[in-house]
Amino acid sequence: MKNENHTYCTMVIFGATGDLAKRKLFPSIYNLYKKGYLDEKFAVIGTARRGWSTEVFRENVEKALHDSKIEVEANVEDFLAHFDYIPMDVTTKESYQELSKLISSLEGEFHIPGNRMFYLAMAPQFFGTIASFLKSEGLTNGDGWNRLIIEKPFGHDLPSAKKLNAEIRQAFEEDEIYRIDHYLGKEMVQNIEVIRFANAMFEPLWNNRYISNIQITSSESLGVEERGGYYDKSGALRDMVQNHILQMVALLAMEPPIKLSTDEIRSEKIRALRALRPMAIDEVDEYFVRGQYGPGQIENQEVPGYRSEENINPESNTETFVAGKVLIDNFRWAGVPFYIRTGKRMAEKSTKIVIQFKDIPMNLYYKSEDEMHPNLLIIHIQPDQGISIVMNGKKLDNSKETTPVKLDYCNNCVDQQNTPEAYEKLLHDAINGDATNFTHWDEVALSWQFVDTIYQAWAEKKATDFPNYDSGTMGPKAADDLLNQDGFKWWPIADDGDYSI
Ligand SMILES: NC(=O)C1=CN([C@@H]2O[C@H](COP(=O)(O)OP(=O)(O)OC[C@H]3O[C@@H](n4cnc5c(N)ncnc54)[C@H](OP(=O)(O)O)[C@@H]3O)[C@@H](O)[C@H]2O)C=CC1
Numbered sequence: 001m002k003n004e005n006h007t008y009c010t011m012v013i014f015g016a017t018g019d020l021a022k023r024k025l026f027p028s029i030y031n032l033y034k035k036g037y038l039d040e041k042f043a044v045i046g047t048a049r050r051g052w053s054t055e056v057f058r059e060n061v062e063k064a065l066h067d068s069k070i071e072v073e074a075n076v077e078d079f080l081a082h083f084d085y086i087p088m089d090v091t092t093k094e095s096y097q098e099l100s101k102l103i104s105s106l107e108g109e110f111h112i113p114g115n116r117m118f119y120l121a122m123a124p125q126f127f128g129t130i131a132s133f134l135k136s137e138g139l140t141n142g143d144g145w146n147r148l149i150i151e152k153p154f155g156h157d158l159p160s161a162k163k164l165n166a167e168i169r170q171a172f173e174e175d176e177i178y179r180i181d182h183y184l185g186k187e188m189v190q191n192i193e194v195i196r197f198a199n200a201m202f203e204p205l206w207n208n209r210y211i212s213n214i215q216i217t218s219s220e221s222l223g224v225e226e227r228g229g230y231y232d233k234s235g236a237l238r239d240m241v242q243n244h245i246l247q248m249v250a251l252l253a254m255e256p257p258i259k260l261s262t263d264e265i266r267s268e269k270i271r272a273l274r275a276l277r278p279m280a281i282d283e284v285d286e287y288f289v290r291g292q293y294g295p296g297q298i299e300n301q302e303v304p305g306y307r308s309e310e311n312i313n314p315e316s317n318t319e320t321f322v323a324g325k326v327l328i329d330n331f332r333w334a335g336v337p338f339y340i341r342t343g344k345r346m347a348e349k350s351t352k353i354v355i356q357f358k359d360i361p362m363n364l365y366y367k368s369e370d371e372m373h374p375n376l377l378i379i380h381i382q383p384d385q386g387i388s389i390v391m392n393g394k395k396l397d398n399s400k401e402t403t404p405v406k407l408d409y410c411n412n413c414v415d416q417q418n419t420p421e422a423y424e425k426l427l428h429d430a431i432n433g434d435a436t437n438f439t440h441w442d443e444v445a446l447s448w449q450f451v452d453t454i455y456q457a458w459a460e461k462k463a464t465d466f467p468n469y470d471s472g473t474m475g476p477k478a479a480d481d482l483l484n485q486d487g488f489k490w491w492p493i494a495d496d497g498d499y500s501i
């Protein structure tokens with residue numbers, strides 16, 4: 001009988017010599033081990049083309065742990081004893097037989113009941129091939145569960161995503177596929193549902209009667225770094241908006257699920273994404289703005305423009321910044337804009353969500369001719385994690401004027417501990433068979449459908465004003481105009497930001 005639920009498993013990491021494995025996966029697996037989540041009945045097999053021995057692999061895993069600056073304890077050797085390496089080219093059918101033998105032998109050695117997790121930390125063109133060989137060569141015929149963890153990008157548009165999905169679905173069922181969106185592993189992204197559904201002071205107000213607009217900013221101060229080859233073909237829209245940003249929109253907009261099960265939560269997110277207002281190609285400019293960074297200053301250092309970065313076409317038309325107004329056509333959200341923006345080489349690294357509430361019907365205080373300061377709920381995703389509420393209080397004098405008062409809750413300050421890295425939480429979920437924080441195919445498809453129109457509009461029309469924002473700024477002026485024309489403004493993303501109007 002298949003052992004469906006047990007967490008003892010063999011993890012096979014394809015692309016184990018690569019950047020993601022080194023920076024994210026090995027430290028996360030080690031943290032899970034240290035916290036006792038892996039017991040002793042687990043094995044990790046690394047594979048890639050380079051001809052490393054298991055010994056060299058273990059040395060590299062240990063180095064990765066030290067480089068990641070997590071605390072490495074004296075018994076790291078016990079942990080490393082669970083790691084093996086096998087060189088293989090994933091496009092060669094025969095090598096899967098060797099891998100299969102190694103898995104069986106480690107299942108015997110570590111008393112693992114046939115549960116197998118295949119992590120594809122490789123370029124996406126290999127995803128379909130690997131999935132298909134895993135099935136045809138019998139690696140999915142173990143006695144336990146099979147789970148396929150897939151990295152982004154899941155396709156580059158809807159047709160390519162459909163093709164990829166069809167390939168992997170030949171070998172794995174939907175409930176065996178765990179599509180990673182690492183934002184769903186972030187503590188405060190997971191907190192969105194709790195803030196909404198566990199607080200009487202928010203849920204009754206969470207609709208178009210009380211909320212005037214929602215702003216999501218995910219800014220980065222880094223440029224494209226070494227990923228120019230990938231990024232120049234992708235751009236900010238497909239790199240960040242299709243996945244991370246729309247996932248946050250879905251979590252903010254979804255209806256309360258009837259219970260907190262994977263299926264119920266996912267189906268509410270899917271319904272929210274289905275309500276995204278589609279645009280015609282010639283309407284895109286009304287709702288979306290694109291940008292590309294030029295040279296500028298970040299932390300007082302001169303940095304080059306995008307077109308001068310390594311592996312970037314010097315005439316590139318790729319956007320490194322996107323701002324947009326997303327509308328959700330349902331009873332709850334009709335008329336409430338969700339403004340989004342994301343970009344590289346912006347003023348600072350920050351992901352924040354600001355929920356701006358509508359004004360009260362009449363201003364008794366302040367200066368009656370002025371608008372009162374709106375109430376804001378700010379969800380700090382990173383680097384700081386927490387919640388702020390901006391409300392009106394009385395000025396400390398004898399006047400009847402009000403002043404914005406900011407109440408802050410800092411998640412990691414209170415717990416006095418580092419919250420686990422997103423990958424650690426997601427790996428833990430995958431080992432436990434909890435797919436809630438992974439994206440269902442329908443979510444992926446709906447997000448691509450929305451984003452494809454924008455991409456097509458931009459592909460048809462070259463941006464004549466690129467570069468249109470200096471590195472170290474908050475993007476092009478058109479991104480500010482997008483809100484100004486609706487009578488709003490972007491709220492600051494800096495923690496010491498000025499929230500007065
Ligand atoms: N790095 C990151 O921070 C992030 C990465 N991702 C995604 O994760 C995936 C991996 O990214 P990343 O680690 O950066 O990529 P890398 O280029 O660093 O690693 C690619 C890996 O694939 C192996 N490889 C390449 N060709 C073959 C082959 N034919 N057979 C077997 N192994 C092969 C390489 O090893 P060798 O040369 O030895 O064969 C290497 O281990 C990508 O899908 C990426 O989009 C997603 C988010 C963040």
Ligand SMILES: O=C1O[C@H](COP(=O)(O)O)[C@@H](O)[C@H](O)[C@H]1O
Nearest residue numbers: 152182218220239240244351382
């Ligand atoms: O998926 C991606 O995310 C990172 C940003 O992630 P964060 O956790 O640091 O906010 C981004 O730099 C990268 O381009 C993109 O592929």
